[in-house]
Amino acid sequence: MPTTDDQREELWRPLAEQFGKLLVQARQERGISQRGLADRYGMAHVSLGAYERGEKNLTLDKMVELCRMYGLEIEIKAHKRKR
Numbered sequence: 001m002p003t004t005d006d007q008r009e010e011l012w013r014p015l016a017e018q019f020g021k022l023l024v025q026a027r028q029e030r031g032i033s034q035r036g037l038a039d040r041y042g043m044a045h046v047s048l049g050a051y052e053r054g055e056k057n058l059t060l061d062k063m064v065e066l067c068r069m070y071g072l073e074i075e076i077k078a079h080k081r082k083r
Contacts, residue, residue, distance in 0.1 A: 009057075017054030019063070024052045026070040041069050 027037060034052070038045035050056045051066060058066075067074045 012057045013054060016051075016056065016058060019058065020052045020054035022072065023048075023066060023070050026072050027052075030071065037069060043069075 027034070032040075034048050035045040037043075038048050047056075051058070051062075056062075064074060066072075
């Protein structure tokens with residue numbers, strides 16, 4: 001069954017927001033500003049802000065890159081849905 005863009009966003013948005021909160025926490029614990037982190041890795045601070053707010057749908061490549069930048073490890077768990 002095809003899904004609409006809105007339906008897809010309903011699926012990824014909560015995950016992106018949760019991931020973004022982890023990014024903010026990790027950055028703040030390291031005492032680094034968004035701009036400082038962005039400059040260090042050659043990325044626009046506006047883009048980092050969007051990731052931290054959960055506004056962007058992340059690819060796995062981007063998620064891994066951000067984890068490296070923020071000093072995080074990545075662990076993915078998948079399981080069958082409860083019916």
